[in-house]
Amino acid sequence: MKSYFSVLFTGGWSLIVGLKVTLKALFSPIVTCQYPREKLEITPNYRGHIDLVKFDDTGTHKCITCGSCMRDCPSDCIVVDGEKREGVKGKFCTVFTLDFTKCSLCGACVEVCPTKTLDYSNEYELAGTTREEFYYDLLKRVEERE
Amino acid sequence: MSMDIEILEDDRHHRYVLNMGPQHPSTHGVLRVLLELEGEYAMNLLPVLGYGHRCHEKIAEYKPVKSFMPNTARMDYLGALIYNHGYAQLLEKATGVEVPERAEYIRVITSELNRIQSHLLWYGAYLLDLGAFTPIMYAFDDREHILDILEDVTGSRLTYCYFRVGGVCKDIDDKFVTSTRAFISRLRSRFPMYEDLVNGNVILQNRLNDVGDLNPHTCARYGITGPLLRGTGVGYDLRRAEPYSIYPKFDFEIPTATKGDCMASFLVRFQEMEQSLRIIEQALDGLPEGPVMAAKVPKKLKIPAGDYNSSVEAPRGELSYYLVSDGSDVPYRLKVRTPSYSNLSVIPEMCQGMLLSDVVSAMGALDLVIPEIDR
Numbered sequence: 001m002k003s004y005f006s007v008l009f010t011g012g013w014s015l016i017v018g019l020k021v022t023l024k025a026l027f028s029p030i031v032t033c034q035y036p037r038e039k040l041e042i043t044p045n046y047r048g049h050i051d052l053v054k055f056d057d058t059g060t061h062k063c064i065t066c067g068s069c070m071r072d073c074p075s076d077c078i079v080v081d082g083e084k085r086e087g088v089k090g091k092f093c094t095v096f097t098l099d100f101t102k103c104s105l106c107g108a109c110v111e112v113c114p115t116k117t118l119d120y121s122n123e124y125e126l127a128g129t130t131r132e133e134f135y136y137d138l139l140k141r142v143e144e145r146e
Numbered sequence: 147m148s149m150d151i152e153i154l155e156d157d158r159h160h161r162y163v164l165n166m167g168p169q170h171p172s173t174h175g176v177l178r179v180l181l182e183l184e185g186e187y188a189m190n191l192l193p194v195l196g197y198g199h200r201c202h203e204k205i206a207e208y209k210p211v212k213s214f215m216p217n218t219a220r221m222d223y224l225g226a227l228i229y230n231h232g233y234a235q236l237l238e239k240a241t242g243v244e245v246p247e248r249a250e251y252i253r254v255i256t257s258e259l260n261r262i263q264s265h266l267l268w269y270g271a272y273l274l275d276l277g278a279f280t281p282i283m284y285a286f287d288d289r290e291h292i293l294d295i296l297e298d299v300t301g302s303r304l305t306y307c308y309f310r311v312g313g314v315c316k317d318i319d320d321k322f323v324t325s326t327r328a329f330i331s332r333l334r335s336r337f338p339m340y341e342d343l344v345n346g347n348v349i350l351q352n353r354l355n356d357v358g359d360l361n362p363h364t365c366a367r368y369g370i371t372g373p374l375l376r377g378t379g380v381g382y383d384l385r386r387a388e389p390y391s392i393y394p395k396f397d398f399e400i401p402t403a404t405k406g407d408c409m410a411s412f413l414v415r416f417q418e419m420e421q422s423l424r425i426i427e428q429a430l431d432g433l434p435e436g437p438v439m440a441a442k443v444p445k446k447l448k449i450p451a452g453d454y455n456s457s458v459e460a461p462r463g464e465l466s467y468y469l470v471s472d473g474s475d476v477p478y479r480l481k482v483r484t485p486s487y488s489n490l491s492v493i494p495e496m497c498q499g500m501l502l503s504d505v506v507s508a509m510g511a512l513d514l515v516i517p518e519i520d521r
Contacts, residue, residue: 011348021343022280031287043294045316047301074213106216106307107315120301 048121049100050078050109052142055117061142062115065091069109069118077102078109093139100126100134160184168197172275172506175516179493181505188505191494198520206480211237211469212311212447214480219305221484222518224264225461227257227300230309235390236456236467237311240449248436249313250392255326255429256296256308258422262333263292264461265415272412272510273344276353281344288336291329298322311447312440323430330423337420345416354409358496358508361406368495369488372463373418374512376402377410384459396428408511415513448475462486462513484518 033040052061065082077099082091110118128134167178176197182190202221206214218233219226231253238245245253266289270282293303299318300308308314344350365375375382381400385393401417403410449471457466463485470479489512497505 014346014348014351017342018344018347021339025284031290043298045298045301072213074209074216104216104220104305104307105302107301108213111315 042122042124044122046120046122046124047105047107048123049103049105049126049136050098050118050138051121052096052138053117053119054142054145061093061139062117063093063096064115065093066114068112068114072108072112074106074108075102075104096138098136098138100136101131161189166505168194172510173516174271174514177490177514177516177519179505179509181502183502186502188497188500188502191497191505193490193493195490195520198517200517200521202521203480203482206477208476210447210475211449211477214477215309216305216307219307220517221482221521222460222462222465222486222515223304224267224515225260225465226304226306227253227260227296227308228458228460229465230306231257231391232456232458232460232465232467234309234311235458236454236469237447237449239456240452240454240469240471241311241444241447243312243440243443245313245440246437247392247434248317249438249440251429251433252314252318252438253309254391254393254396255318255426255433256299256314258426258429259292259296259326260306261461262419262422263289263296265419266292268415268461268513269340269344272513273350275506275510276350278344278347278350281340284336284340284343288333291325291332295322295325295329298325310439310443312443313438315439317438323433326426326430330427333419333423340416345413351409353504353507354407354412354511356407357500357504358408358511359406360492360496364492364495368492370463370492371488372460372485372513373411373414374489375463376400376414378406379404384457384464388457390456390458392429393425395432396425398424398428408507411511446475448473449477460485462515462518463489482521484521486512486514486516486518490514490519 052063054060055062063080063082065080067080070076070078070080079095079097079099080093081095082093085092105120107120110120126134161182161184164181164183165178166181167173168176173179178194178197180190180192180194181188200220202217205217215230215233218229222229237243266285270285270289273281296306297303299316299322300306301316308316360370360374360378362375362378362380364370365378365380371382379402381402383400384390385398386400398421401414401421403414449469451471451473454469454471455466457464459465464483465485466483468481468483469477472478493509493512497508500508
């Protein structure tokens with residue numbers, strides 16, 4: 001009988017101790033973020049989908065259509081193509097598309113790029129209703145960018 | 147007129163079969179467990195796997211060894227960096243690429259942060275399975291800090307692909323060091339709170355004590371490793387038993403408990419978080435300067451013909467990669483030994499004759515990650 005009451009007491013006390021913790025949390029500052037209304041600042045190192053870098057000195061990207069990113073991609077989600085043009089040294093890039101549905105953001109393409117013209121974007125709010133919305137034309141994106 | 151009553155000699159007639167899963171919240175993924183119930187007692191259990199099978203091992207046979215790195219993170223999404231570590235180590239062993247010391251330190255720091263993150267998620271989710279909703283909020287609050295720290299250096303929050311053959315892909319900066327130190331002191335100050343809120347709770351004690359008994363002998367038969375094995379009193383941890391990377395340099399303990407029940411593995415995991423903090427602290431103190439990538443890593447990584455093995459201590463137990471190479475840059479076969487698969491196999495024996503609600507707490511103590519089982 002005595003042990004019954006002692007179990008009852010220690011058990012009840014453990015619940016009160018736990019409730020104290022939650023009570024303390026009730027009066028401590030809020031840790032959550034009300035997402036659509038307020039947004040946290042994202043780290044610049046965040047890896048979004050890849051994008052072509054717009055260099056200030058040339059006003060455009062520096063892709064030389066070497067195809068290293070295409071070959072190194074584990075998921076075959078990059079397509080690069082180019083053609084020979086008058087007055088341009090090397091190849092001129094005409095196609096650079098990314099199928100983001102297959103990309104796993106490993107970063108192999110960014111690391112292998114010899115002209116450092118590939119970088120991660122900072123876009124994380126990606127939602128779409130069709131698959132095609134995630135097929136990006138990176139050349140078009142680099143032109144549209146400020 | 148005689149009554150024609152069939153006497154049921156076989157008590158199986160009183161039993162019925164219940165499907166737990168594949169969408170049950172306490173299976174944490176697509177695992178199905180067939181339960182043969184007699185009243186509220188589970189007399190037979192049969193785990194059914196394969197819902198989340200993605201042929202990772204087969205994929206490895208079709209592409210260059212380097213390209214498999216992102217896949218390793220998708221096997222165990224909670225211990226992604228540790229899976230990265232094991233794979234990078236395997237390829238370094240096979241090709242003889244030397245890793246700079248700073249890179250090894252960074253690997254250890256980030257891996258241990260990853261381990262704490264995994265344990266915190268397990269802590270919250272397990273208690274949620276048992277019906278306690280509050281602790282997951284506290285655990286996730288702490289876990290978010292780790293994710294922020296790791297996001298800043300790896301660029302991702304969950305399925306990291308940070309380690310490379312010969313080092314890591316990005317150096318850490320002072321911000322990483324200061325925020326990690328701040329996190330260490332924060333989590334240390336939170337442990338007594340967890341102790342008060344959860345560990346001493348009488349309901350938890352009653353639900354975990356003497357449930358899901360294991361002993362070292364059973365563990366050896368099923369190949370159980372990790373906190374479950376350490377909960378039975380065997381201090382087997384690969385970071386000590388087969389030291390890899392720079393773990394021998396650090397002073398840390400392998401927490402063990404003797405009882406072998408759910409409470410034992412619960413406490414072992416809880417204490418492991420503290421030990422991981424100790425390792426991180428020492429690694430931050432001794433962090434050397436230097437490069438984070440080996441100078442010469444061939445672009446096309448050819449693996450000399452032969453068999454290679456690499457094992458690391460994942461949050462759930464021993465993780466092994468076994469690679470058979472025929473001399474090309476594509477593996478002939480890559481076998482991944484994941485801890486959860488072996489840990490799960492004990493369920494039929496461990497849970498036989500248990501109450502249904504105890505099955506949930508015993509399964510939660512295994513800390514199952516289903517994509518790792520099916521891979």
